[in-house]
Amino acid sequence: MTPMTRGWSLPVVAAVALLLAACAGAPQRSPLAAWSPSPNHDARQAQLIVLHHTQMASFDEALRTLKSANAGGRVSAHYLVAEDGRIMQLVDERARAWHAGIGRWGALTDLNDASIGIELDNDGTEPFAEAQVAALIRLLDDLCTRLAIPRTAVIAHADLAPTRKADPSAHFPWARLAAEGFGEWPRADAPPAPEGFDPVLALALLGYDTTDLPAALAAFRRRFRGMDTAPTPVGSDEGAVPVAFDDEDRRLLFDLEQQRLGR
Ligand SMILES: [Zn+2]
Incomplete structure (x- = not known):
C-alpha cells in the first residue's frame, strides 16, 4: 500500500483516479462495450x-x-x-x-x-x-x-x-x-491554355465550389493574381466579377490543372 492510498477505501481511490483521468481528457469509450484494445490505429x-x-x-x-x-x-x-x-x-x-x-x-x-x-x-x-x-x-x-x-x-x-x-x-x-x-x-513559364480548355472544370478540380461562379472566380483571382474583389452580395451586382475568364485566368488554371494531373 502506498502512502497516498493508506486508509482510503478502494472505491474512493478508483473514483479519484477516474476524476484525474477525466481532467486529462478521458478516453471516449462506450459503456455498452467491453474494452479490448487494438494497437492497429492512429x-x-x-x-x-x-x-x-x-x-x-x-x-x-x-x-x-x-x-x-x-x-x-x-x-x-x-x-x-x-x-x-x-x-x-x-x-x-x-x-x-x-x-x-x-x-x-x-x-x-x-x-x-x-x-x-x-x-x-x-x-x-x-x-x-x-x-x-x-x-x-x-x-x-x-x-x-x-x-x-x-x-x-x-x-x-x-x-x-x-x-x-x-x-x-x-x-x-x-x-x-x-x-x-x-x-x-502556377509555374511562371506556363503556356497559354489550349483551345477547348474548360476553366470552370479546372476551378472545381482545384477545390472551388463553382455554384456561385463570380464568387469562386473572385476568390481565385485574389489568391493567384492578387486582385482583391469583395464577394458579391446576394441579389446585388455591386462589385461583381464578370464570369468571363480572361486569358491569364485560363493560363493559370490550365497549369494548376496540369500540376494536379501530375503533368
Ligand atoms: Zn477567416
Missing part, C-alpha cells in the same frame, strides 16, 4: 491548413475574440500569429477549432473537422509584416512535417467560402509561400 489527422486574417485592430483584441463568447458567435483557431512573429496556440491540434464555418473544398464539406486554422493578426487593409510571414513559414513547415499534411494543402479561408469570406486579403504573399513549397502555385 490519430485522426487534419488534411489541410486554412489561413485567415483576423480583420481586427490589434493582436490583443483578436486573442480575446478567439477565446470568448463574442456576439457574432464563438470562433477560434488553432494558432494566432502576431505581426512581430510571436505564435500563440489556442486549440489542441487534435480538436476542431471553430474557424472555417460553412464551406466546401473539393470533397471536404466539414472544414473545421478536416483542417488546422491559422489566424494572422492583420486588419485586412495592410501588408503582412515580414516577421509574421517568416514565423508563418516556420509554423507551416512544423505542421506539415509533424502532422504529415501535404505542403501543397494550404488554402485561404476565402477559397472554401468564396461567397462569405475574403481573407486573407490580396496583400497576402502567396508567391512567397509557394517559393517555400506551400500551397499550389
Whole structure:
C-alpha cells in the first residue's frame, strides 16, 4: 500500500483516479462495450491548413475574440500569429477549432473537422509584416512535417467560402509561400491554355465550389493574381466579377490543372 492510498477505501481511490483521468481528457469509450484494445490505429489527422486574417485592430483584441463568447458567435483557431512573429496556440491540434464555418473544398464539406486554422493578426487593409510571414513559414513547415499534411494543402479561408469570406486579403504573399513549397502555385513559364480548355472544370478540380461562379472566380483571382474583389452580395451586382475568364485566368488554371494531373 502506498502512502497516498493508506486508509482510503478502494472505491474512493478508483473514483479519484477516474476524476484525474477525466481532467486529462478521458478516453471516449462506450459503456455498452467491453474494452479490448487494438494497437492497429492512429490519430485522426487534419488534411489541410486554412489561413485567415483576423480583420481586427490589434493582436490583443483578436486573442480575446478567439477565446470568448463574442456576439457574432464563438470562433477560434488553432494558432494566432502576431505581426512581430510571436505564435500563440489556442486549440489542441487534435480538436476542431471553430474557424472555417460553412464551406466546401473539393470533397471536404466539414472544414473545421478536416483542417488546422491559422489566424494572422492583420486588419485586412495592410501588408503582412515580414516577421509574421517568416514565423508563418516556420509554423507551416512544423505542421506539415509533424502532422504529415501535404505542403501543397494550404488554402485561404476565402477559397472554401468564396461567397462569405475574403481573407486573407490580396496583400497576402502567396508567391512567397509557394517559393517555400506551400500551397499550389502556377509555374511562371506556363503556356497559354489550349483551345477547348474548360476553366470552370479546372476551378472545381482545384477545390472551388463553382455554384456561385463570380464568387469562386473572385476568390481565385485574389489568391493567384492578387486582385482583391469583395464577394458579391446576394441579389446585388455591386462589385461583381464578370464570369468571363480572361486569358491569364485560363493560363493559370490550365497549369494548376496540369500540376494536379501530375503533368
Ligand atoms: Zn477567416
